[in-house]
Amino acid sequence: MIKIKTPEEIELMRESALIVSKTLGMLASKIKPGVTSLQLDKMAEAFIRDHGAEPGFLGMYDFPNSLNMSPNAQVVHGIPNDEPLKDGDIISVDCGSFKNGYYGDHAYTFEVGEVAEETKKLLRVTKESLYAGIREFREGNRVGDVAYAIQNYCESHGYGVVRELVGHGLGKKLHESPEMPNYGKRGRGKKFVEGMVVAIEPMINMGTRRIKQLKDGWTILTADGQPSAHFEHDVAIVDGKPELLSTFQYIYDALGIKSDEEDEFRKKVNN
Template sequence: MSWERQITIKSAQEIEIMRQAGRINAEALAAAKSVARPGATTADLNAAAEEVLRKYGCYSPFKGYPGPTPYPASTNVSVNEELVHGIPGKRKLKEGDIVSVDCGTVYEGFVADSAITFGVGQVSETARKLMEVTEGALYAGIAKMVVGNHLGDVSAAIQQYVESRGYYVTREYTGHGVGREMHEGPQVPNYGQPGRGLILRSGMTIALEPMVLVGTPMTRVMPDLWTVKSADGSLTGHFEHSVAVTENGPYILTTLDEGQSAGRNANVQL
């Protein structure tokens, strides 16, 4: 089955259910970020997120997700050169680390999926700029999620934002549709050509997720068969929102009640 055939158009009511899932997901990410300090383990961050999900009677579609082995946690916690799919565990965070946390929430049968990257204490200038560029690329892509635009417009906006600032987008991992399933159509690469690809329609819901690397677009998978690192060991960043395409423009579903991202950086240039 092609990705395009898997696309589902959501009703206004279904989108509002996804918004509720998104609020919970943002709260879970904020909880994970709140416990990230030197000496905390990546498992501590996962536990904080899981506590929020339990409070609302929700669960993460990540846990038990099929793969080389069933995924064992509710979040991905990826540190420094780890781009995505880091398995939470005994690793202790230290001053200057940057941490990407990706979480999903299932609420009333619908999925929200989002990710943030943040620093532990004082981080390097390279790390700070990387986080700003990665998040800025997310919002550049979101701005193109307008009825009548092409998917290529979204992908190209992300690529241009990142590469014009001297960084790299992964060619191996993509954004995706989201709804009753965590991975629906369409696939949304972080690179592309304007005016190409599927035309966006009202009711589409997409998890847009720039994954950005400092030194190379190449990645490698670790022996745990889940964790993905930059091929050269350079720093990486990852931001994600679930977004609905509506007649009134893009509707970000995975923010807190006040409309703020769980990990928004103040200096992001849009």
């Protein structure tokens, strides 16, 4: 059953989401060749706790860490370890927080040092597909409208859209209804209504859409060993339209990146 949020609940969820946003922003300047994902995980856990929240992933389904850290051909659910990151790597950092009874959950794929141009394109297209999907998350539309927008955009660039892993509703539980796949047909699936909150998260592979799982029971990889990108935002329907609860702006501030990509999904304030 889909749980509709009140305006007050949405504001509590925004607080949880922004703790994740700030955590990713803190990590942005630390992600360099030579650092390990386990070191980054420890930084993130301390940061989240220092901001009055609990790590949302730690212990969830027995996951051993606070971050999902998935480099290169790892799609999602990578376990932090002691292997240093290398120049030219990419790494998806998926983070969750729990505060005031609600979860925040979103992700960003970072470049490590100098990354190949074809890999940069994969990251750019995947992030653009996220916003293409968010535009369709509005009152009266359906799950399939978001799914189709993401799938069509990524497949038009020749990329593989992962089928087995999906976005989801968000709230008092990390995973709520509805499921939000990144592939589908327009006009299909659950209808969106005011007060819905979801995590939209395209997981896009440079090559085949097929995946496999490591024996650790968590790590998902591309079947052909090519890179995968993952971006995720928390979004609510407010006044019939999509409104971001999370932001990548803290990341961009840390990295010196100028971007207006989120402007259309923010409330306009009259001066």
